[in-house]
Amino acid sequence: MKAEIITIGDELLIGQTIDTNSAWIGSELSNIGFDICRKTSVHDRSEDILSALKGIGRDTDLVIITGGLGPTSDDITKPVLCEFFNTRLKMNETVLENIRILMQRRGFDLNENNRLQALVPESCTILPNAVGTAPGMWFEKDGKIYMSLPGVPAEMKYLMTEHAIPELKRRYKSQVIIHKNIMTYGTYEAKLAEILTGFESALPDCIKLAYLPSFGVIKLRLTATGKDPSFLHAVLEEQTSKLRSIIPGFIFSEDEESLEMVIGRLLRERKSTVCTAESCTGGRIAGMITGIAGSSDYFTGSVIAYSNEVKKRLLGVKASTISEYGAVSEQCAREMAEGARKLLSTDFSVATTGIAGPSGGSHEKPVGTVWVAVASDSGTSAEKYIFGTDRLINIERFARAALNLLRKQILSY
């Protein structure tokens, strides 16, 4: 089955917005067995959109179109779709009602522009959008499926996950594709690839291995393709078990969980709690932990101690520690973790202190240096890492290094 993706919006063409939508869609469609053969981004101009639609390959089965469904004048996808599918716009009362409810919740009245969003091409099937005002639209023509989705990532993802993917899975059953996502932390991609050279060359033909790195976490995706699901599951389990014996220290989940999800699960199982004491990560770790629904069961709070004053006054870091070793030091990280654990009365605490950059480094402590510490009843452990020079990437890497140390401490407890 072949798929193409069309993204609409000149912000994608002039480089104001990086097109993450189509990467996400490509990954999801690929997961359910589609071969993504082309991705096209066009201006929000009728002739450009039409030309992209007309340029769809003859043997393409599925076309996903995103963008241009908003309520403003530069949103012109719907009339173009009407022209392409030879249909007309019609008021859809169900969609209108949904928009009314959404606007009411936000405390706004329905205005004329909102009302226009309920005008949809007559020949399409509506994919109800519970998280925004623009509905998804499903068309069929000459044996191809076309789907038009809003460009707002959260709305596009909602419609893909709740409506498009389940329906596509029902329609296309011929080939079975099963993925197994094994999450690792603790080494870098080239090194992991070197360690797994033998494993990779011994993989059976029906299995493909991909490395998907993200800020220190490397997802190993095993993809099994064939006809018989139970055979494929067995092969995947066999290969996973091989991986378990080759890289036991790096695997933290066999179910595509993030570090913060694994930590949440472990803490809940142990009825334990955690807090954070963050300097260089500035709240990123707390943000990752509280991004998980239900995290209030095990997360009580944090102290973000950006200034030395706050490190000393709230977390009880000794003035002599900072004057003797500096704020970016093992000693300071340990005292931050211990101070936060006492202050916030939790079972575990995790602390970070480092230099995110781009400036502020020195010869002994270059930009990218971080100390992370985890404190619990059984003591405090600390580790040092040195990453790169990009501030935002460093913050992401620091946070994952800290979460991984926390995970190991919870497990060894």
Add this chain to the structure above:
Amino acid sequence: MKAEIITIGDELLIGQTIDTNSAWIGSELSNIGFDICRKTSVHDRSEDILSALKGIGRDTDLVIITGGLGPTSDDITKPVLCEFFNTRLKMNETVLENIRILMQRRGFDLNENNRLQALVPESCTILPNAVGTAPGMWFEKDGKIYMSLPGVPAEMKYLMTEHAIPELKRRYKSQVIIHKNIMTYGTYEAKLAEILTGFESALPDCIKLAYLPSFGVIKLRLTATGKDPSFLHAVLEEQTSKLRSIIPGFIFSEDEESLEMVIGRLLRERKSTVCTAESCTGGRIAGMITGIAGSSDYFTGSVIAYSNEVKKRLLGVKASTISEYGAVSEQCAREMAEGARKLLSTDFSVATTGIAGPSGGSHEKPVGTVWVAVASDSGTSAEKYIFGTDRLINIERFARAALNLLRKQILSY
């Protein structure tokens, strides 16, 4: 002048790599006056690359092609270009010498794969690559320019900056494109479009307006196209000044700054400091503030008070406030802001308490409800918002609502 971009590589289609190259190229070409009318990503398969080349628009002047020039077996761009341009591969001694020098510097011998990289289509002009082994190639056919560049971002950028852009500027002097990005907060896209209906329809022909919304922030992008830069700058200034008078309350930056950048600038100008007291945003606001380099000049720290216990003990929220009004209440938000400001000794503080969801709501306080408060010397102000049901989107929207209230308070101080 119209341009198209073709990127080659299946990692771009299955979502393993997000295509940042084409965003960068789009931005650079747009800056020198090109209208980027399409961007296509295709598999590294001959038929897909050829089909993309054949699908180039008739009135397109420039085609930039990236990827598929490496030394491995899936790098097939050059033979396809030979087919398309009806030419053949020939060893280029200058290119070979460059590769030899590069490999020597890295301490490697020239191997057969490297030598193959010096085979280039006979009809092209070489763009010498000082930072990598694959040269850029410049073709002309039927009045169009085609450039084939390596997909490695640093090499592509080098070739664009050192060779392509200067040459294109020499050739095409006619058109100028200038963008002006005006950042707004305080209303939703449909409403803003309604307010700006008259403004939009009165825009001169040389100006286009786009709405780019992101979690409550709406970027208004004015694009001016023409011949005379000083005339276009004047027209943009005139239209910006109109916007200033129509929506003075919504504009927070005319220079494409984020809310946290504006806040950083304002605090630095005033030599003031800020801290945060976050419940439902779980550190997101602190994370946004500390994402800006140099934020330690005005940000001292935060208390993330997820549990009521922490709200009471660290921030001094009264037990009676929580029992009488609940943790998600104006009173609690105010006491959190005031408590954090005292505890962390800052000029300003910003607090959030709300229900991010997906569960935990009630009839009076549905999921998506947030109270934000800002405290300073001149008193405390609080506002209530109700957003949607998606947890991660709510957290982003809560954080921006809080930052905007903070911004207003700093300005009115």
